[in-house]
Amino acid sequence: MSEDLQTASATPGASVVEPPSPTRTMTLAGAVNAGLRAAMERDPKVVVMGEDVGPLGGVFRVTDGLHKDFGADRVMDTPLAESGIVGMAIGMAMAGYRPVPEIQFDGFIFPAYDQITTSLAKIRYRTKGTVQVPVVIRVPFAGGIGAVEHHSESPEALFAHTAGLRIVSPATPQDAYDMIQQAIASPDPVLFFEPKARYWDKGEVDTSRVAAELAGPDAASVATAEIGRARVARQGSDVTIVAYGPTVRLAMQAADVLHSEGAEAEVIDLRSISPLDADTVIASAKKTGRVVVVHEAPTAFGTGAELSARVTEQAFYHLHAPVLRVGGFHTPYPPAKYEHDYLPTLDRVLDAVDKVLAH
């Protein structure tokens, strides 16, 4: 509450109407839902589509209530065909719509791989910028929920290797709320990877900031720039831990443990995988001289490998230790009872941090 209001309410006889608070507590899933709702209210061309996104509200209830409030033309249950969903979204985008297709689970994105990498990513380039395809593909991704095969994968690097796509992943309800709207406002295609194990995490969400930003001039440019920026989630001087999506919380936990042991970790939440906000990471690497990258995706040929190369190229003489990666192994995603051995754990992150601190 602002000082003015406090003063006013203390004045006898003055009638005060509390403005609706722009800050609400939301789960990450609820924040995506609220962000979609805000985007749909803002722009009648925004259309949600996918398998079971209608009356069911999606298998994770991320589109809950949207079908009821916006109708079947704005929230389309589609036939069961990922390539069809993305391909149709591309066509609608060419005709001026802002489709937000959902791929129900990470491991089911591959029937649409051709449409995403061959068409969605390249149409602007092929048409010399005359055709826009502002499609935002939402993908619940990564593991940790004890699911069966093909429901826990982290395929972001497969797409990051393709020019023309922006690839982001929110780690907090605030970012989920803001970034889904910014992604929809962007003229470029965006893959929006939602960390499904974090769907139920709660946090405070200020709904006013992105609303003001998207009402302002150059909203599309500002929004696109925003989703490409990393966030320093915690300041520290001894080691930099870089994470995104599902592993940000893990990195924060590691930083807590390290703090109790007298070491200060800086945690960077990348937010964007493509583009990679190398400047933020390089600045931190120059400060700490030690970098550990943590993601669920396999380390081989992954985001961590790219970051490691960038840090080595741009901050080599500031490094005290090699950049280490903590991530999935070079195996298919294992059965659920083994996923906690496969995924990065607190112990594995701390083990890597110990190694870089030992230099």
Added chain:
Amino acid sequence: MTGQGPLSEEGLVRLLDRNGQRTAHPEYDAYAADLTPETLRSMWRDMMLTRAFDLEATALQRQGELGLWVPSLGQEAAQIGSGYALRPQDYVFPSYREHGVALTRGVDLPGILGTFRGLEHSSWDPSAHNFHVYTLVIGAHSLHAVGYGVAMDRDGLVGTGDPARDAGVICYFGDGATSQGDVNEALNFAAVYRAPVVFFCQNNQFAISVPTTKQTAVPVAQRASGFGIPGIRVDGNDVIASYAVTQWAMQQVRSGQGPVFVEAFTYRMGAHTTSDDPTRYRLSLEEDYWRERDPIARLEAYLEGLGELPQDFRDQVAAEAKELSTRTREFVKNAHPLDPVVVFDNVYAEPHALVDQEREWFDRFQKSFVDQGTSGGHR
């Protein structure tokens, strides 16, 4: 509940009506003629066992023993009927709900739950049963079925006229899968190569929450003709008709006449999976309608009418069902993970430097906890 479009009952082959009365059919009676009362009792038994197992698995999931379960409730006739029409040399590509077909192929049902407990990706050796593992990617296996069938044909296992040798492939999938590109490609490839494949679509009327009416504008079997494949619709809650139509279809493919598409029209009485809540997208009235058309009750009524379901047989099946449920429970409760280093097994047939290196690192990392005498990690 019925009408035009994909849910029309027009043209459904039906040999048992909803009250269990046998109805004559000019073409398909011949394909059910070999069903003796003993075989019919055996079908009833297998439907009962499938249901007992399925209900036990659902209960185990509710108790937290399984991560997920995919119920086959209500689809027993389509599965047991078609399964009985298969020969040992036929090859089956199931989707992931074919527990009844698995039973007819000699797969140990409780073992299936290792997958749904999160312990393994599959629990049987496909070559031991000519029954491939479950495929969770919708429709992906339909193309594999075509390839397998083409290979069988090439190896002289089709159309020789020797019933002990001639073989075919059957591929199970649902109404939702018919929207996938893979399935449409499979139908086209099968027609072009005259592959010995029966495409067996159990139209259970829902793809999770999406009704068949939003999946396709016409009955799915009708699509087959566009590919040059005969499409036939059968009442999937009628085990005798499901058997007869599959008999006919398998004879077609085994004799080298090319692929066949069968749509078994049925109803998913349960949820898509235990993660799903059908009350959000369908009426209980509709479930009641289909409960009155229960596939097991229908065969039961028929057998009773014939005086071929004696009490001692009922008692025996009840005891078997109870035993299966108990064995299922015990299997699940005693199924535990192995040393996690197994996650590195079978990625490749031959050594791969990175996998070997990661396995070695993981093993050492894991043992470092044991050395410190802690179970919770280094800190």
